[in-house]
Amino acid sequence: MTVADRLLRMFTLLLGEGPPLRVRGWDGSTAGPPDAPVVDIRSRQAIRRLVHEPNQLGLGRAYVAGELDVEGDIYDVLDTLSVISGRQVGAVDKASLLKEATLLGAIGKEPAPPPEEIHLAGAKHSRDRDKAAISSHYDAGNEFYRLLLGPSMVYSCAYWAGPDSSLEEAQRDKLALICKKLDLGPDSRLLDVGCGWGSLALHAAREHGTRVVGVTLSVEQLDLARARAAEAGLSDRVEFRLQDYRDVTDGPFDAISSVGMAEHVGDEMYTAYCARLYDLLRPGGRLLNHQISRHPSHPPSNPSFIASFVFPDGDLAPIGTTVDLIEGAGFEVHDTQSLREHYTTTLRAWSANLDAAWDRAVKLTGEGRARVWRLYMAATALSFRYGQIGVHQVLAVKRGPGGASGMPATRKAWLG
Structure with a gap:
């Protein structure tokens, strides 16, 4: 029996019976149907990892370390292998x-995790640890993110209004949709929680004349956001801060946006998060909470590649739980919109950007980190595709005197 034959038997045990797979061993031997997706096992180190962690974390560590690779489209390979299913051996x-x-x-002894694996110290969701968690992901380098995201520098699900939309157009349409839902205008004051590189804040100021405070825990995001505001001549209307949302004290605001940030808050802190945003809004003010969710039938994997390499301390909740917690803080939810399929398309576009500039990405951030992004975006796109996770925009209001919401009678105001 060849090395590849034994490796194929191991992968069948690891992944379960399913679609055919072809394996190449470190000695050059191959096994499996010739037209099946190929997994290339380059080192015994990969097998040591899988013996100690026979799950997605073991596979992820081997891939990031370059001890295991795939041939062809990584989406097709992962889809065939069902690696993202979280199967327990x-x-x-x-x-x-x-x-x-x-x-x-x-x-042999379990190999040390690749250096790209994230290990945090301190109390979970303390201010210092949250800042370290954000830095571990978002301070990968602004040039790397520019390569990945394109000119929009928006790192959240785009809104694909038509089949011929470009990524840039889809992100612009997403920002416009948020501003419409929040009913922003020149007399509005917006708090953008987790403002990223400032794209939503700049759009609101440029297109609606809105005054915006944007807060982030990423130093690199802050520097670029401020530079973009100065270049656009919007520094008088947009203020970017290196600040935890829990430390914002200069409310009330007319509107609050939280786009792709609430996933970092954590289950333990979510009630306090909702309460803090409620306190920062004026009566009649609106909240737009754009957040990834998980399907109730798909519990989080433990251990998880995403938690270990991508978003440490992050939590995903079912959309029903999120709505309950938002309303439990005193908000009234008026609209919930699913953009699940939109995120699959967005991730494919980001992955195409990464693959098209792979050598540049490796030079900017290192091969291991680039492999982290390639694997996480492909696996996450498949999770969205199959409905294991979703993403929702929740529009809520802080009722005014007499219970008045000030909301329009229909969705036509923002959906057309």
Whole structure:
């Protein structure tokens, strides 16, 4: 039996019976149907990782370290392998994995995690730890993110109004949709929580004359956001701060946007998060909370590649839980819009940008970090595609005197 034959038996144990797979071993041997997706096992180190962590974390570590690779479109390979399913390997299969690894000479001490794996210190969701968690992801370098995201510098789900839209147009339409939902105008004051590189704040100021305070915990985001505001001549209407949302004290605001930020808040802090935003709004003010959700039937994987390499301390909740918590703080939810399919398209566009400039991305951030992004975007796109996770815009209002919401009678004001 060749190395590849044994590797194929290991992957069948790891992933379960399913679509065919072709495996290439470190000795050049191959096994499996010739037209099946190919997994290239370059080192016994990959097998050691899988023996110790026979799950998505073990696979992810081996991929990031370059000990395991795939051939062809990574989406097709992951889709075929169902790597994102979070399958748990039972005791019998673990014993069989150990036997095959022994025969391959791949038994040994678990290799150290790749340096790209994130390890945080301090109390979970303390201000210092939250800042470190944000920095670990968003301070990967502004040039790297420009390569990935394109000129819009928007790192959240785009709004694809038509099949021929470009990424830039879809992000512009998303920003416009948010501003319409919040009913922004020249007399409005907006708080943008987790403002990123400032794209929503700048759009609101430029297109609606809105005065905006944007807060972020990323130093690199802050520097670029301020530079973009100065270049656009909008520094008099937009103020960017390196500040935790919990430390904002200069309310009330007419509107609050939180786009792709609430996933970082954590289950333990979500009630306090909603209460803080409620306190910062004036009566009649609106909140737009744009957040990834998980389907109730798809609990989080533990251990998780995403939590270990991409978004440490982040949590995803079902949309029903999120709506309950927002209304529990005193808000009245008026609209919930799913953009799940839109995020699949957005992630594919970002991945295309990454692949088109792969050598530049590796030069900017290192091969391991670039491989983290390639794997996480492909796996996440498939999770959106199959409905394991979703993304929703929740529009809520802080009722005014007498219970008045000030909201229009229909959605026509923002959806047309």
